[in-house]
Amino acid sequence: MKTSADPIRDYLYAVEREASALSADHRQELLADLAEHIEVTRAERPDATIGEILAELGDPRTIAATALAEAGTGAAGASPRAEVGTPARRGKVHPLVPLLMLTLSLPFVMVFPDHPGPLIGALFRITGAVLLCTSVHWIAVQKTTGVLLAAVLPIVVIFAWNQSSGAPAGDTPALLANLAMLALLVGTAAWLWRVRRA
Incomplete structure (x- = not known):
């Protein structure tokens, strides 16, 4: 698993994506087992290609469905996409909610710099x-x-700005710094929205 073009890494990522309804511990255990199996098979059969080994393991969706069924999260033989989209995700928060909360934390502080802006932010x-x-x-x-x-970078920057005696005085530099930080938050939220799983 050296580069993103590595078929083993791509395979494990596909399994991880399909098994997203599993708990983090179960998912990591599944991935570790698969990675170990791949390495053992490569050592025992050096003439076998990576593609052959991965084909023998099976389709990532099937592996995830089996793991979900064994964990009690899915039904045996059911499509993991259906399982991931139904009971396992019921009650989960829409992906837009954390992105909006992270992005809107700074505008509250900018609009209400005294009270209650910092607390709400x-x-x-x-x-x-x-x-x-x-x-x-x-x-x-x-x-x-x-x-x-x-979350972390804005706090560090704001703290450093407030503690620095060399920070430019006046409203304009502070406004520009806040706008730059807001652009970072919006850019991060847009990136997270783009790479999210359906």
Whole structure:
């Protein structure tokens, strides 16, 4: 699993995507088992191609359906797409909710700089980050990147700005900094929306 063009990585990513209704622990265990099986097979049969080994493992959708059925999340023989879209996701938050909460956290602070803007902004930022991290619509790397860019980085920049004696005085530099941060939040939300799972 060295590059994104690696067929093993692509295969494991497909299994992870199809098994998104599994708990994170079960999903990681499934992926670790598959990766170990692939490595053992490659060592035992060096003449076999990667394509042959992956074909022997089976279709990622079938593997995910079996894992979902064994975990009690899906029904044996059912389409994992149907299972992922029905009971397993019932009660889950729409992917737009955490993105809006993370993006709107800064405008509250900009419009109401004293009270209650910072409190509402912090509440939106924390809730949005938690909803993003617990969502089934993104993989772990996307969640981590989203939280770092939309929740952690703005706090670090604002804190550094407020603590810095070298920060430019006046409303214009602060407004420009806030607008740049808002552009970062909107860009991050747009990227997360684009790469989300249906």
